[in-house]
Amino acid sequence: MAGKRVTIRDVAISAGVSYQTVSRALNDKPEIDATTKERVLDAARELGFRPSRFARALVRQDTTSVGLVIPDLLNPFFTEVASAALEAARKRGWHVVVYDTAGDGEQELGTLEVIGSQVDAIVGYLNAPADVVARYTGGIPVVYIGRESAGASFGSIRVDGEAGIHAAVAHLVAGGRCRIGMLDHEHAAPSARSRWYLDALRSHGLSGWVLGAGQSVEGGEIGVAALLDAHPDLDGLLTYNDVIAIGAVRRARMLGRRVPQDCAVIGFDGVQIGSLVEPPLSTVRIDTRQLGALAVEQVATLLAGATPEVTTITGTLVLRGTA
Structure with missing residues (x-):
């Protein structure tokens, strides 16, 4: 393979095993039989495999490494989830590497291709189809956040905000x-x-309006301005997340609307910063600490060879100053 660096992926394909098995063989971990280990080492020698300094650091003997894939580190919800997962992993002595895909599909696949051969498991917000994720990750355990699992090597944590909304x-x-x-x-x-x-509105005999907004404070400002321009008598607003809600409250007040007297606003996610703005943000709260801890727990179950049950985290309404 002259001209191209040989990767763990190449060794895994040559030996007919998963990336995780290659990692364990190269680091002489006990959870691999002697015959498989020898096959992996033979393939590595034949291909001239030399692990990168980064890969060696990630797959140190007796250290479990987890790749955490999130779509936007600037969104405090994902930052809180990452913090909770890091805390849970730290208690187990695990190593965690966080990757930000910027919500981009190609970036997500590129991330999976890079880390699929360098970590023992992956946790994250992944949008690619399950068969594509499996192809890029080579059979190592994967825990989805916010979507259903697909197969014995996958775990899943669902976020259900229906009752909260x-x-x-x-x-x-x-x-x-x-x-x-x-x-x-x-x-x-x-x-x-x-x-x-919309289902909730219909249950009360009402109809409403839905407008897409950027996932940022600025997106909330632009979105609420457009809604108020089209519907000046708007008296209530729900948002996809708290960051949008914070921007919406800010712009609504700049446009002369009192919050909540003229227009009540309720966000979604329950990030800590929502309690610090003025007025404090009402929201449908998701327990980010529980979410991060459960993700790590599911990784442990998968690494032990079992398939975890799908776990659901339910959103709850928290009323503060905006509604």
């Missing part, structure tokens, strides 16, 4: 709000959250 709409309606809009994810519209919102 129904509770949010019910609270707004009980307060006399009847012209309620939503700022959705601009790239995922219609999202499950907007479907829950």
Whole structure:
């Protein structure tokens, strides 16, 4: 393979094993039989494999390494999830490397290709089809966050905010709000959250408006300005996440709307910064500490050779100053 650096992926293909098995063989870990180990070492010698300094650091003997893949480190929700996962992994003595895909599909596949041969397991927000993820990760354990699992080597943690969004709409309606809009994810519209919102409105005999917004404070500002321009009597607003909600509150007040008197706002995620803005943000809270801890727990189950049950984290309505 002149001109191209030989990778763990090449050794795994040559030996007919997973990347994880190659890692364990090269580091003389005990969870591999002698025949398989010898086959891997023979393939490595034949190909002239030399592990990179980075790969050697990640696959040190007796150290379990986990790749954590998230779409946006600037979004405090994902930062909180990463922090919780790091804390849970640290308690087990594991090594965690965090990757930010910027919500881009090609970047996600590139990330999986890089880390699939360098870690023992992967946790993250992955959008690629399960067969594609399996092809890029070579059979190592994968824990999905926010989607269903697919196969024995996959774990899954679902985030269910339906009850929380129904509770949010019910609270707004009980307060006399009847012209309620939503700022959705601009790239995922219609999202499950907007479907829950519309279902909740219908249960109260109401209809509403959904507008895609950028996943940022600026996206919330632009989105609420557009909604208020189209519907000046808007008196309630739900948002895809708290970051959008913070921007929406800011711009609504700049446009002369009192929050919550003229227009109540409820976000989604429950990030800590929401309690620090003025007025404090009402939200559908997801327990990020539980989410991160469960992800690491599922990795441990998969590494032990078992298949974890799908776990669901349910969102709950937290009322503060904006609704």
